[in-house]
Amino acid sequence: MLGDIQDNKGRGEAAWQWPSIHPEGxxxxxxxxxxxxxxxxFAWETIAWPMAGLTLCILAFFRDPVRVVPQGGGLIIAPADGLVSLIREVEPPRELQVEDGSGSPRLGGAPVTRISIFMSxxxxxxxxxxxxxxxxxxxYIPGKFLNADLDKASEENERQHLLIEGxxxxxIGFTQIAGLVARRIVPFVKPGDIIAAGQRIGLIRFGSRVDVYxxxxTDAKVILGQKIIAGETILAQLGQQQQLEGSPL
Structure with a gap:
């Protein structure tokens, strides 16, 4: 079935291991x-116990597990963990529509399908x-810090647009959106970088959202309310090419 990960006997599945902690955390x-x-x-228990809990929460938030990335023609992989909160036809963000003087490709102004992924x-x-x-x-666009699950967060919140050409x-255009708690978008890539599907490209601290255009x-492969996994869930497919084995990243 589309999106299934094959067993690890020569199929590319990574053996389970404790997730590492990203350097940002x-x-x-x-x-x-x-x-x-x-x-x-100093036996300050009223401080020690809360700080012990906070330490564990921080380590859990910045965990960075290995993911097995599906390989195959035309596959678009989920860029974020979370719930599919919105699927609708919209115009792409203006920053991804207009010419920027560099000669880079753009999405244009025609309506496209936007899939929004809310990260708790x-x-x-x-x-x-x-x-x-x-x-x-x-x-990068400065902005507000509204609840990232709101539709208007796509246009009003602090955000960062990225455009990738295969x-x-x-x-493909997608947007990292800061939320009510998340106040910092940390990019790992810059224009001109060559990247692989499923490669780590950034993080948003403490709750946020990602929009994919x-x-x-394109044939969407997810539904509203579905729980998805970054680097593993097949978000959509260009055509109906057959999926191949996975590759751990």
Missing amino acids: RKFGLIAAVICLVAAL VFDVHINRAPIGGTVRRVV ADGTV LPAG
Whole structure:
């Protein structure tokens, strides 16, 4: 079935392992752990226990598990963990429509399908590339910090647009949106970078949302309310090419 991961006997599935902690989170975890240790040494239990809990929460939030990325022609992979909160026809963001003077491709103004993925504070917050190719645009827009699950967050919240062009000319746009709690978008890529599908490309701290703008004629493979996994769930497909084995990232 489309999206299934094959067994690991020569099929590319990664053996389970404890997830690592992303470097962006290690400094926060270290600070909390040091405060916890100092409080424990002085028997300040009212500080030590809450800080111990905070340390564990920070480590859980910044966990960075290995993901097995489906391989195959025309596959668009989920860029974020979370729930599919919106699926609708919209015009792409203006920043991904207009010429930017660099000669890079753009989405144009025709309506496209937007799939919105809401990430709670309990989800993994590492974002991954939906397709392999070249990063053509990275556009940061300052804004508000409304609840990321609201539709208007796409236009009013602090956000970062990315445009990726695949080797076959497919152009995918997606947007990282800061939320009520999330106040920092951290990019890992820049224009001109060549990336693989499922590669880590950024994170949003402490709860947020990602919008994906699918090319015209794309067959969406998810439904409203579905729980999806970044780097593993097949979000959509260009045509009906057969899926091949997975590749751990």
